[in-house]
Structure formats: structure tokens, C-alpha cells
Amino acid sequence: MPEEKIRQAQRPHGFWGRVFGKLMDFGNAKAHAFAVKRLEVRPDDRILEIGFGTGRVVKKAAKYAREGFIAGIDPSELMLERASKRSRRLIRKGRVELKLGDxxxxxxxxxxxxxxxxxxxxxxxxxxxxxxxxxxxxxxxxGLLLLVLRQRRRPPNWLPNPISRSRQEIAGTLQLLTEAGFRETRIEGKAGSSAVITARKPA
Ligand SMILES: C[S@@+](CC[C@H](N)C(=O)[O-])C[C@H]1O[C@@H](n2cnc3c(N)ncnc32)[C@H](O)[C@@H]1O
Incomplete structure (x- = not known):
């Protein structure tokens, strides 16, 4: 597959971005379900998703946060459009807020x-x-941080995150979190082919 199409993952756009969005919905379903379960969403939770894609996790989490609020940020205009469409009723009610950004x-x-x-x-x-x-x-x-990391045997060298490029992504991420002052930093296991890491901000 040409690199341009692979790079759609970084900022889905245009025709191939739409195709990629459908592939994500299908291919990441296990990881989405695992993430929502592990978040243990309480009715009054306020939750942020970074890089919400087509917005499946946002919508699933909003189902449980009935008196809470789910926010999301993503730099892709196409993903903002898809996710906003998916959660339009929740956005109207003020239970979901999606923003273009980084x-x-x-x-x-x-x-x-x-x-x-x-x-x-x-x-x-x-x-x-x-x-x-x-x-x-x-x-x-x-507060709880949940990171679901895409696992690859050979990470592509164009990935912007040097930790993800390093082939030591899990160890590097744990170190990053510890140095940033998080506690209870741990590997939770696997969701499909993804690794799940959690950490807490000190009280
Ligand atoms: C592989 S997709 C995953 C989408 C969704 N979380 C899912 O699992 O279906 C990665 C998403 O992260 C977004 N993204 C890329 N760079 C980002 C950044 N610097 N800050 C926030 N989101 C970013 C992309 O636009 C894309 O929607």
C-alpha cells in the first residue's frame, strides 16, 4: 500500500480517510470495547479522548456518563465531521463536545x-x-490516564513520536509517565493487538 494511504492514520482526510475511518471502526472494535470497559465510566464522569477518530469510544462512553460529559480533540477535519455526525444528539444536549486541535x-x-x-x-x-x-x-x-498503544514489530520511521519509533515503546512510555509525575503506572495487558497502559495523577 502506498505510504500516503498508510499515513492516513495520522490525519485521515479525503476519500482514503473515509475508507480508513471504516477500517478503524471495524479493526479497532476490540480495543474500543476494552477501553470503555477499563474506563469504568461513572454517571457523573468528565472524560477526554485524544484522537477520537470516528468517535466510537466517545459515543460509547457518553452512554454511561449520563450526567457527565465526554470531550474529544482531533486534528482531522474529516474525523471531526464523522464523529460529530455520530454523536449529534449528545452534542445538542451538551453531553459531548468535540474540538479540532492537537x-x-x-x-x-x-x-x-x-x-x-x-x-x-x-x-x-x-x-x-x-x-x-x-x-x-x-x-x-x-485522575486516570488510559493509553492504548498500537503494537507493531517494526514501527515505521515516519512516526512523529520518538518513543513509538524506538521499538521500546512500552518501556519508553512507562518511563515517560513516571518522569511526568504519574503514579500507579502499569501495563494492563492487551486489547486485540494493542497494549494497554494506565497511570494516575497524584492526589
Ligand atoms: C489511528 S487513529 C485512531 C482513532 C480512534 N482513537 C480509534 O481508535 O478508532 C488516530 C487518530 O489520532 C488523531 N491524531 C493524530 N495526531 C494527533 C495529535 N497530535 N493530537 C491528537 N490527535 C491526533 C488522528 O487524526 C486520528 O483520528
Whole structure:
């Protein structure tokens, strides 16, 4: 497959972006279900998804957060359009808010979320030290971070995140989280072909 089509994962756009969105919905279903289960969504939870893609996790989580709020950020206009369409009723009711943007500059106040989830988007973070500090900033004390990492035997060398390019992604991510001041940093196991890591912001 030409590299341009593979790179759709980083910022889905145009015709191939639509195709890629459908492939993600189908291929990531196990990881989506695992992530929502592991988030243990409470009715009043405020949750942020970084890199929401077509918005399946946002919509599933919103089902449980009946009095809470699910937010999402993604740099792809196409994904914003798809995910907004999927959750249009929840957006109208104010239970979901989706924004165009990047993990490097999260447009929410400090300590705004109980939980943050990033599913197959960590590999696209340009500056993981800076970006994880943004995530920590918007989490409430004791807030949960759930990272679902796309596992590959040979990570492509165009991935922007140096930790994901390194072939030591899990060890590098655990170290990043510890250095950023997270606690209870652990590998939760596998969801399909993805590795799941959780950590908490100190209370
Ligand atoms: C492989 S898709 C995964 C989408 C969704 N989480 C899922 O599992 O179906 C990666 C998503 O991350 C988004 N993304 C890429 N770079 C990002 C960044 N720097 N900050 C936030 N999201 C990003 C892409 O636009 C894309 O929608």
C-alpha cells in the first residue's frame, strides 16, 4: 500500500480517510470495547479522548456518563465531521463536545477531567514530554490516564513520536509517565493487538 494511504492514520482526510475511518471502526472494535470497559465510566464522569477518530469510544462512553460529559480533540477535519455526525444528539444536549486541535495545546482548564483516554494516537504525538504535561494539567488529582498503544514489530520511521519509533515503546512510555509525575503506572495487558497502559495523577 502506498505510504500516503498508510499515513492516513495520522490525519485521515479525503476519500482514503473515509475508507480508513471504516477500517478503524471495524479493526479497532476490540480495543474500543476494552477501553470503555477499563474506563469504568461513572454517571457523573468528565472524560477526554485524544484522537477520537470516528468517535466510537466517545459515543460509547457518553452512554454511561449520563450526567457527565465526554470531550474529544482531533486534528482531522474529516474525523471531526464523522464523529460529530455520530454523536449529534449528545452534542445538542451538551453531553459531548468535540474540538479540532492537537494534544500539544488542550483547550480546557486545569483539573477539568476525571479520565483521559488516547487510543492509537500516542504514536502521533510530536513532543511526548510536552504533550504528557498537557494531559497531566487537564486531569483532576487522582485522575486516570488510559493509553492504548498500537503494537507493531517494526514501527515505521515516519512516526512523529520518538518513543513509538524506538521499538521500546512500552518501556519508553512507562518511563515517560513516571518522569511526568504519574503514579500507579502499569501495563494492563492487551486489547486485540494493542497494549494497554494506565497511570494516575497524584492526589
Ligand atoms: C489511528 S487513529 C485512531 C482513532 C480512534 N482513537 C480509534 O481508535 O478508532 C488516530 C487518530 O489520532 C488523531 N491524531 C493524530 N495526531 C494527533 C495529535 N497530535 N493530537 C491528537 N490527535 C491526533 C488522528 O487524526 C486520528 O483520528
Amino acid at each position: 494534544v500539544s495545546d488542550l483547550p480546557w482548564p486545569d483539573a477539568h477531567f476525571d479520565k483521559v483516554v488516547a487510543l492509537h494516537s500516542f504514536q502521533f504525538w510530536n513532543d511526548p514530554q510536552h504533550d504528557i504535561a498537557q494531559v497531566r494539567r487537564v486531569l483532576k488529582p487522582n
